[in-house]
Every structure is written in structure tokens, then in C-alpha cells.
Amino acid sequence: MVYQLNNVSVNYSRQTALRNVSCTMEEGKWISVIGQTGAGKSTFVQVLKGLIPHIDGDYLIDQQPVKRDAKGQLKVIPEIGFVFQYPEHQLFETTVFKELAFAPKQQGMSNQQITKSISKILPQLGLSEDILPLAPFQLSGGLKRRVAIASVLMMNPKLLIVDEPTAGLDPISKVALLQLLKKWQQQVNRTLIFVSHQMEDVAEYSDEVIVFHEGCLIGQLDTRTLFLEQSHLLEKIGLSLPESVQLLKLVEELTGEKIQVSSCREQEIFEKVIPVWKARRLQNV
Amino acid sequence: MSDTILIGQYMETNSVFHRLDPRTKILSLFIIMLSFLMLKTATSFTIVSLFVFGILMLSKIPFPVFMKGLKPILFILTFTFVYNVLLTKGNVIWSWSFIDVTAEGLQNGVRFVWRIILLVLLASILTLTTKPLELASGLEKLLAPLSKFHVPVEQFSLMIVIAIRFIPTILQELDRIILAQKARGHDIVHLPLVKRMLAYIPILIPLLFTTIQRAEQLTYAIDARAYGKGKGRTAYKLLQFQQIDYVVGMIAVLFVITVIIIRLGGL
Amino acid sequence: MLTFDHVHFYYKKGQTIINDVNFTIQAGEFVSIVGANGSGKSTVAKLIDGLLLPKKGTVKFQQLDTTNPDELMKIHQQVGFVFQNPEDQFITTTVMDEVLFGLQNIRVPREEMRGRVDTALRAVQMEEYLEAMPHQLSGGQKQRVAIAAILAMQPKMIIFDEATSMLDPQGRKQVLSIMHELHDQGMTIIHITHHMEEVLSAERILLIHEGHLEFDGDPFVFFETMSVEKYQLQLPFAVRLRKTLQLDPPFTVNWKEGIRSQWSIN
Numbered sequence: 025m026v027y028q029l030n031n032v033s034v035n036y037s038r039q040t041a042l043r044n045v046s047c048t049m050e051e052g053k054w055i056s057v058i059g060q061t062g063a064g065k066s067t068f069v070q071v072l073k074g075l076i077p078h079i080d081g082d083y084l085i086d087q088q089p090v091k092r093d094a095k096g097q098l099k100v101i102p103e104i105g106f107v108f109q110y111p112e113h114q115l116f117e118t119t120v121f122k123e124l125a126f127a128p129k130q131q132g133m134s135n136q137q138i139t140k141s142i143s144k145i146l147p148q149l150g151l152s153e154d155i156l157p158l159a160p161f162q163l164s165g166g167l168k169r170r171v172a173i174a175s176v177l178m179m180n181p182k183l184l185i186v187d188e189p190t191a192g193l194d195p196i197s198k199v200a201l202l203q204l205l206k207k208w209q210q211q212v213n214r215t216l217i218f219v220s221h222q223m224e225d226v227a228e229y230s231d232e233v234i235v236f237h238e239g240c241l242i243g244q245l246d247t248r249t250l251f252l253e254q255s256h257l258l259e260k261i262g263l264s265l266p267e268s269v270q271l272l273k274l275v276e277e278l279t280g281e282k283i284q285v286s287s288c289r290e291q292e293i294f295e296k297v298i299p300v301w302k303a304r305r306l307q308n309v
Numbered sequence: 310m311s312d313t314i315l316i317g318q319y320m321e322t323n324s325v326f327h328r329l330d331p332r333t334k335i336l337s338l339f340i341i342m343l344s345f346l347m348l349k350t351a352t353s354f355t356i357v358s359l360f361v362f363g364i365l366m367l368s369k370i371p372f373p374v375f376m377k378g379l380k381p382i383l384f385i386l387t388f389t390f391v392y393n394v395l396l397t398k399g400n401v402i403w404s405w406s407f408i409d410v411t412a413e414g415l416q417n418g419v420r421f422v423w424r425i426i427l428l429v430l431l432a433s434i435l436t437l438t439t440k441p442l443e444l445a446s447g448l449e450k451l452l453a454p455l456s457k458f459h460v461p462v463e464q465f466s467l468m469i470v471i472a473i474r475f476i477p478t479i480l481q482e483l484d485r486i487i488l489a490q491k492a493r494g495h496d497i498v499h500l501p502l503v504k505r506m507l508a509y510i511p512i513l514i515p516l517l518f519t520t521i522q523r524a525e526q527l528t529y530a531i532d533a534r535a536y537g538k539g540k541g542r543t544a545y546k547l548l549q550f551q552q553i554d555y556v557v558g559m560i561a562v563l564f565v566i567t568v569i570i571i572r573l574g575g576l
Numbered sequence: 577m578l579t580f581d582h583v584h585f586y587y588k589k590g591q592t593i594i595n596d597v598n599f600t601i602q603a604g605e606f607v608s609i610v611g612a613n614g615s616g617k618s619t620v621a622k623l624i625d626g627l628l629l630p631k632k633g634t635v636k637f638q639q640l641d642t643t644n645p646d647e648l649m650k651i652h653q654q655v656g657f658v659f660q661n662p663e664d665q666f667i668t669t670t671v672m673d674e675v676l677f678g679l680q681n682i683r684v685p686r687e688e689m690r691g692r693v694d695t696a697l698r699a700v701q702m703e704e705y706l707e708a709m710p711h712q713l714s715g716g717q718k719q720r721v722a723i724a725a726i727l728a729m730q731p732k733m734i735i736f737d738e739a740t741s742m743l744d745p746q747g748r749k750q751v752l753s754i755m756h757e758l759h760d761q762g763m764t765i766i767h768i769t770h771h772m773e774e775v776l777s778a779e780r781i782l783l784i785h786e787g788h789l790e791f792d793g794d795p796f797v798f799f800e801t802m803s804v805e806k807y808q809l810q811l812p813f814a815v816r817l818r819k820t821l822q823l824d825p826p827f828t829v830n831w832k833e834g835i836r837s838q839w840s841i842n
Contacts, residue, residue: 176493
């Protein structure tokens with residue numbers, strides 16, 4: 025499925041305004057959305073999900089305009105999954121099982137089907153069946169987040185939006201969650217929209233990056249191009265580069281040598297930088 | 310949602326009332342409101358209404374703001390009116406099957422509703438022209454004598470402050486939860502009434518949990534800043550009566566006396 | 577200055593939240609307490625300030641015992657606490673009242689108050705927000721007000737309990753730089769975090785794991801000798817780099833300057 029916004033603006037009293045946003049999101053990609061606090065990232069993803077009733081401009085899914093009601097207002101788009109920053113806000117059932125079954129039940133799925141898809145989704149998120157009878161509110165922060173994501177995946181979304189999913193998690197839980205999301209995204213070959221402040225994570229996992237600044241979309245580029253060739257775009261709006269990219273640029277600057285990398289993943293950068301480093305005998309002072 | 314609640318909706322218009330000591334406002338409004346219980350005749354209602362209208366004008370607050378404040382009590386007003394009209398015995402002026410409408414009932418209904426409107430308007434003058442914190446410290450000072458009888462007046466005042474501070478926070482949280490639930494396909498706006506009531510459960514449970522967590526954290530925060538059960542804290546803002554306070558106080562007392570005279574005179 | 581002597585803590589019998597923890601912190605130190613989610617590091621922080629009381633053992637701050645209610649009040653005065661969630665620690669309705677709150681509690685004379693409020697807000701660059709209300713501030717600004725409210729009380733030690741974890745990068749940078757400024761001026765700082773980049777500049781690291789104190793020492797030794805992944809933590813970028821390049825220790829990165837300032841070509 026291809027999601028497309030044409031000249032979309034939002035002037036909604038309690039939202040950050042969006043100005044003339046146009047972009048196309050293709051299938052099967054990890055797309056990160058970055059920008060300062062209040063730049064319009066959250067409003068943008070809420071528009072995608074149809075959570076903001078009134079928008080100016082066009083929203084197309086597979087070339088088809090999204091359905092609106094008689095007043096021209098958008099409705100929530102059920103095929104899109106949306107996980108908010110605080111899992112506490114969307115959990116309310118007494119057990120994890122009921123939590124996972126909630127949405128499918130509303131869609132009229134049979135109990136048998138529900139049990140089947142639960143046993144399919146739990147391992148995808150590294151969860152065991154033992155947690156099904158537990159109360160969601162008793163779980164640790166990392167588990168709560170995974171349950172919240174699982175409850176959204178139960179609806180088999182065509183596109184998954186995750187808004188700052190790792191805030192407050194310890195480093196290993198964070199990496200584990202991101203890797204699970206990456207695995208899911210590649211396995212089902214769907215698109216994942218990842219809103220984040222952490223440039224290291226953006227560089228490590230995304231295929232494409234959308235940059236927001238003061239309500240405008242100022243760039244949609246593939247990750248490597250953004251961080252290695254268009255990094256002035258980030259400096260202009262006060263966002264920092266991932267440390268591995270900073271290292272790469274530093275070594276290039278010190279040696280005057282161009283280092284070719286195909287991605288911004290830390291491991292690849294390390295692999296390409298080390299030979300140069302050793303050959304030129306860089307030293308720390 | 311956040312727009313219809315008047316608590317803590319202070320408005321800076323630089324009127325006489327803004328300059329008054331909160332204690333003057335609380336006490337004056339209190340005795341004036343009490344005197345409303347004595348209103349009976351059309352004349353007395355007219356005089357008092359004119360007086361209240363004058364106060365509203367003096368506050369320099371735009372009239373629509375007051376109207377908005379009345380909106381949430383519309384249901385109570387309607388209920389009071391219908392209740393009085395239907396259940397007061399007297400001269401039947403119109404009837405249909407088992408329903409009898411009496412002249413006295415109509416009169417009573419109008420009287421009750423009008424009285425409530427006057428009370429609410431006056432009360433909103435207090436919240437619109439007084440900063441929440443001033444209100445709390447005014448109350449604290451007024452209730453201070455009670456602390457001799459081991460009434461925890463200072464804690465009570467802190468409680469009010471915290472309540473006022475957290476109203477916008479909790480409303481924000483409510484908005485976020487509604488959004489999160491809407492994203493899960495849980496839209497409460499388009500449901501019939503009974504179902505809508507049930508549909509609030511998924512919203513109230515997270516709100517309850519996060520509020521309890523918040524309260525727990527807040528008790529730590531209060532302890533950490535050496536709040537010692539409210540004993541003998543020093544004050545920064547001192548309340549002091551000015552000339553204008555005495556004038557306004559006098560007017561309030563005169564008003565109440567007038568109302569009493571009107572009532573006794575049977576006007 | 578601060579002593580934990582065989583401290584145990586649990587909510588219910590049979591549970592172990594904190595188990596036999598011992599350490600001493602000297603005045604003027606910058607100590608980071610690290611550990612995974614749920615390791616007990618926040619409990620340690622609350623035990624220091626007497627927000628929780630030990631079930632066994634003693635916690636003493638400058639000879640004051642947290643279990644003695646009169647001494648506890650003095651501890652609250654001298655130890656400041658910045659909480660994780662900026663939303664939950666704002667008690668009153670404006671920035672000014674927030675800073676005044678503590679001053680009123682410790683009975684600062686009225687004439688002295690305004691001066692203390694202004695100095696404290698200037699130290700965190702929030703003096704323009706005197707009349708602002710909490711819901712008008714960003715997370716980072718709220719944390720700075722929280723710090724000002726503590727500074728006005730003139731404490732000897734400040735505990736930052738994951739105070740940067742819910743902030744955006746900008747807010748995090750500001751709070752961290754205030755922490756280091758205060759430390760340079762002689763304040764004892766306890767910084768609780770699981771962001772390893774932030775602890776490189778600490779003078780000492782305490783690792784809490786499942787309620788035990790597993791490590792107490794120099795950050796350099798910590799990253800060299802401990803397999804941090806075992807504790808759900810990650811080596812900071814600079815250390816990962818050093819280990820991959822098999823460079824000679826010592827090797828740290830100044831958090832203010834980043835890696836740029838550290839290298840030259842030979």
C-alpha cells in the first residue's frame with residue numbers, strides 16, 4: 025500500500041500546525057520521522073491515522089482519496105496501527121489476554137481465530153504465553169510496551185506507527201524492542217513509521233527519514249543520503265548527528281580521505297573506519 | 310472539554326474586583342448569597358438582579374464568558390424548573406392526562422431557577438477575578454482560627470492548590486487517552502447514550518491508574534521539599550485590607566440589610 | 577557525608593528490593609548510580625533522601641539518621657531530589673510559587689525570599705518565566721524549575737533520579753550541563769541513569785543489580801572490567817570504539833565537547 029499526502033495543512037487549535045506537507049510512503053520500508061519537539065511530528069502521524077478530523081489538502085491511499093463523512097471530516101483508518109508513547113494510555117483490560125482480544129472482538133473475530141492470532145503474535149514480540157493471565161498494569165515498562173504493540177498487531181495493520189516507543193527503557197530492552205519491530209517489519213514487508221528523538225536509532229534501523237521543522241516537511245531522504253550527504257539539513261535545525269557518523273566525518277576530515285559506506289549502521293562504519301584509522305595512525309590526545 | 314470548566318479560569322481585566330483582598334470577596338459574596346434565600350417577591354428579585362447585573366458590568370468581563378459558565382448547569386436548571394412546575398399544588402391552569410401545571414408551580418419554578426442563576430453568576434465573579442492561589446490563601450486565612458481546634462487548615466489549603474494545579478494536567482491526559490483509545494478503534498462520540506456510558510470505562514481506567522501513580526509521586530515530591538505537616542510555614546504574599554476592601558465590605562452589608570428590610574416589609 | 581550501612585529494603589516480607597547495600601559518599605563527589613529498569617536504583621535514591629526508610633541497617637547523611645523524624649526534616653532541607661517525570665513534581669500553580677514552596681517549608685524569613693527565588697531561577701536560566709504556569713512549560717523547562725526550587729533551599733547534595741530520561745535531546749543537554757556546573761561549584765551530585773554516555777563524566781559509579789551493589793568504583797575500571805550487557809546496560813559509544821579499535825586505555829570522551837575534541841593525526 026502506498027500512502028500519499030498532497031499539500032496537507034492542519035490548523036487545529038490544540039495541535040501543532042502543519043503547513044503544506046506533501047510526501048509519499050511506499051510499502052515495506054522503515055521510515056523515521058524526526059524533528060525538534062513541537063516541529064509537527066506527532067501531528068503528522070496523527071493525520072496519517074485519521075485522528076485529526078479536519079485537514080486541508082488530499083490524503084490518498086493507493087491513489088484513492090481517503091473516505092470522508094458528509095461534513096468532509098476524516099475518520100480513523102482501521103488498517104493503520106498506532107502505538108502511542110505511553111502504553112498506560114491504551115491498556116485498560118484486567119488481563120493481557122483480554123487486552124489482546126479487545127480490538128479483534130470489536131471487529132467480530134471468532135474466539136478461535138483470536139486465540140490463533142494471539143499465539144502467532146506473542147513470539148513475534150518475544151512474549152511468552154505465561155503473561156496472558158496477568159494484569160497489564162503490573163508488567164514492567166518494557167513488557168507493557170510490547171503488550172501495547174501486540175494489541176495493535178492483532179488487527180494486522182497494513183502500516184504501523186510507533187511514537188517514541190523506547191523512552192524510559194534501559195539500553196538492552198530498547199535494542200530488543202527495536203530489533204523485534206525491525207524483524208516484524210521485514211517479515212511482513214509492511215511499512216513502519218517510527219517517531220524518534222534518538223538519532224543513533226534512526227541511523228541504525230531506518231530506510232528513509234522524514235524531517236520536520238516548524239510544521240513543514242523539509243526533507244524526505246534515504247537514511248544514508250541524509251546523514252552523510254545532506255547533514256547540513258540537520259545542523260540547520262539543531263539536531264545532532266549520530267556519534268558513529270560524527271566519527272566517520274571526523275576521520276575523513278583528519279585524513280582527507282573519502283570513506284565509502286553503504287549505510288549508516290554503526291557496525292559498518294566501524295568496519296570501514298578501522299583500516300583507515302590504523303593505516304594513518306590516528307591518536308587521541 | 311477543557312473549555313467548559315470555569316474552575317481556575319482567571320481573567321485579567323483590571324477591574325475593582327481584581328484589586329480586592331480575596332477575603333473581602335469571599336465574605337461579601339458569602340453573605341450576599343445567603344441573603345438570596347430570602348428573596349420572594351418579583352420586586353425583590355428585580356432589585357437584586359439589577360444589583361448582580363451591575364456587579365457583572367463592574368467586573369469588565371465579557372458577558373459571553375458568564376453565559377458559557379451557565380452551560381454546564383443547564384441540566385440542573387431544567388430539572389429544577391420541571392420538578393417545581395409539576396409538583397407544586399395550587400391553581401391548575403393547564404392539564405394533560407395526569408400532568409397538572411399550576412400557577413404557583415410556574416412561579417416557584419421561575420423563582421428557583423432564577424435564584425440558582427444569580428448564585429452561579431456571583432460565584433463565577435469570584436473565580437474569574439481571583440487567582441486560584443490567592444483564593445486558597447484567602448480561605449486559609451479565613452479558616453485559620455479553626456486550626457486551634459486541630460482542623461488541618463494549612464493542609465486543606467495545599468490540597469486546594471494542588472487540585473487547581475492538576476486540573477489542566479488531568480484534562481490534557483484525558484485528551485491523550487481518548488486519542489489513544491480512538492486509535493484503537495474505540496470512538497465514543499458516535500455511540501448511543503447507554504453504550505457511550507459503558508464506553509467510558511476504557512478511558513477512565515487508564516486515567517485512574519495514571520492519576521494514582523501521579524499522586525504517589527507527588528507525595529514524594531512534597532516530602533522531599535521538607536513540607537513538615539504544614540506547621541509554621543512562613544508566608545511570602547501577605548494579605549492586607551485596603552480602603553477599597555472596607556468600602557466594598559460596607560456595600561455588601563448594606564445590600565444584605567436592604568434585602569432583609571424588603572423581606573420584612575413584604576415588598 | 578552519606579553512609580549506607582548494611583541497608584535492606586522491601587515492601588512485603590520475603591521480597592528483596594534492596595539487599596545489604598554498603599557505601600559512603602564524600603562531599604563534593606559526582607556519583608552515578610546505574611542499573612536496568614527495576615534493578616532498585618531508584619529505591620536507593622529514595623532511601624538516601626529518607627523518602628523511603630530502611631527495614632534493616634542505617635542510612636546516615638552527615639550523622640543525621642533518616643529514621644529519626646526530627647533529623648529527617650533536616651535531611652530533606654539539605655538533600656534535593658529531582659524526579660524522573662517533570663509532570664509529577666510541580667506542586668503549585670506558578671514557577672514563582674514553586675520555588676517559594678520549599679522556602680516557606682524551611683521557614684526562610686520573608687525579606688530573604690525574593691532574593692533567593694531570583695538567584696535560583698537565574699542559575700537555571702528560567703528567570704523570564706516567573707509567572708508561568710506548569711502546563712505552559714516544556715519538560716526540560718519543568719526540570720529546570722525543579723532544580724531552581726531545590727537550589728533556593730541551599731542544599732548540600734542533589735539527587736537526579738533519571739531526571740533526563742523523559743526529555744528530548746535539547747532538554748537533556750541543558751539539565752546535564754546544569755548538573756556539571758553545580759558540581760564545579762562544589763555541590764555533591766548523585767545522578768541515577770541508565771544512559772551510559774552520561775556516566776562517562778562521573779567520578780564514581782555504583783552499579784545496582786537485583787537489589788545488590790555489584791560495583792563501586794571508577795567509570796574507567798567499570799567499563800574495562802564489567803560485562804555491562806549482563807546488567808541490561810550498554811557500553812558508551814566511545815568505549816565501544818576504543819574496544820573495536822583495540823586502542824590503549826585510558827580513553828574517555830568529554831560529554832560537552834563530544835569526540836571531536838579528542839583526536840589528532842600523527
